[in-house]
Amino acid sequence: MIAATQISPATGWAILLTLGVLWVGLGFLWGRKAKNSEGFVLAGRKVGLALGSATAMATWVTSNTTMLAPLFALTLGVWGMLAYSTAAFGLLLFAPFAVRIHRLLPKGYTAGDFFRLRYGRSGWSIFLIITMIYSLSWLVSMAIAGGALLQSLAGIPYLQGMSLILAVCVLYTLFGGLYAVIGTDFIQSIIILVGIVIIGAIVCTQLDFGEAYQHLSLHQPSLLQIAFPAALLAIFNNMLFGFGEVFHNNVWWSRAFAMRPDVAPKAFFLSGLLWFPIPISAGFIALAAGPLGINIADANQTGPVVASSVMANAGLGAFAGILILVVLFCSMASSIDSLLAATSDLLLKDVHGGLLGRTLPEHGYRRITGAFIVLVGTVTWLLALPQWPIIEVLFISGPLVGSLIWPVIAGLYWKSLNRPLALLGIILGSALGITAYFTLGWYTASLVGAGVSMIFTILARFASPRPFPAQLNT
């Protein structure tokens, strides 16, 4: 058996503080570019192709990618790796969306603008409930994963590690707004890509592929089985979960608004292509666990355990821990900052401005946007404190976001719709999807949610449809 490596708490703290100071410093520096609220919230709507592609890709490389892709490979085999990669199609399909979004909402700020103007107050409220459940569970699951990882890899107590990761992301988002988020995402995406390639290459050198295949055939045959039901269903389920996540969430809409209209579709398409192989590279190493005799005691730690074990076996003990920590810290930070910014924008524009009817004074925008970023960060910290299994909530939110896929498509491309019927489809799709999660298996939930909502949305196109306004004025 191979033993996993660990780095000392002092090394762990040194890495975290070095990266933390770097991100906060860059955030402060880039934040000076923001001269008004639009500059702070949407980076002046002038983001170019390189930064646009990098921020979309880095945001999608979450701790869930680096931690869950190996778990998918470990439990679902070869199909599992591919299933996780299908989430890239969400980014690819957002490319044509970006064209339409810029045309319909040239001055838009949030995804909430779209739902409010297309589906009225009821649809807007349903959207806000779903997106808040999803965004907060995504945010909290990453904070928890970060704290747990620091504890297992560097021996840093959970509370301290989780608090530090969150504090660093809150600080640089607070100082720099979307300028800081996009700038740091660019650097983080390069570190993540290089790190995953190095780890994958080392695993390849340690693995005899012929022996590995024989081991899997003998001891874990289902992982190589073509007709493996859970894995086959996971492909469609994960693809639709990814569609729902990307199509509805303000993380992606705010990026579309922030990019130049001619750049946005290219940037999303490119980011999808760049992202596609990442879960395969990150997940592939988990297939080596059995053949290399690595015991996985906690499924949620599959990736770090296999990577550190293999690298330790290659004589890279301390380097392994440092590299894994840096890659995972970057993947968490690149998503936490984006979610902090996008969720606080949504609260600011849709709840503070929309539901409460307050105006955002140009002279005091930093104070108010800052307050919302700190609020989201504090709520996340409080929810992450008990280290409860919120990853389950994130999975259960799959049918909720899946049921928003078709209402988004209809709102963007169709001229008329029976809106109450489409909204009923969202509610029924969510309810039946959650039911499927518990009765049929997690790998069917988003599929059922999206399918039910699709049927209702198509019916809503033909059953007493009412026209949408041609132009959406925010």
Added chain:
Amino acid sequence: MDSSDGAVTLQWPTPDTNIELQQASDPAFQHPLTRYTGPDPGSVITGLPEGQHYFRLRQVNTPAPSGPWSAPLEVRVEFMNRGRLILLLSLGAIVVLLTVGTIVTGHYRTRREP
């Protein structure tokens, strides 16, 4: 214990010594396979084929004699039935094709609109 995806997480109290975990396809363990030996308090077993599987563990006190085997744990792996699988896969294919098709046709239909 039942599993619908061939994966099962086995956990036991943190041991004082190493643990040996064995798997077999019969409760008498006539042809046992050692899945793990070490100090971890659990093991995630994946890729099991459909059917009955049995697991047992004991403490390994080298060089002293090992402890007694635990009572076998039966794990029954049963995948989703083929009829339901084909129905859900068909639904998945239809939803994905219609989603992608509607977006692509919507894009080409509206791209020249002002």
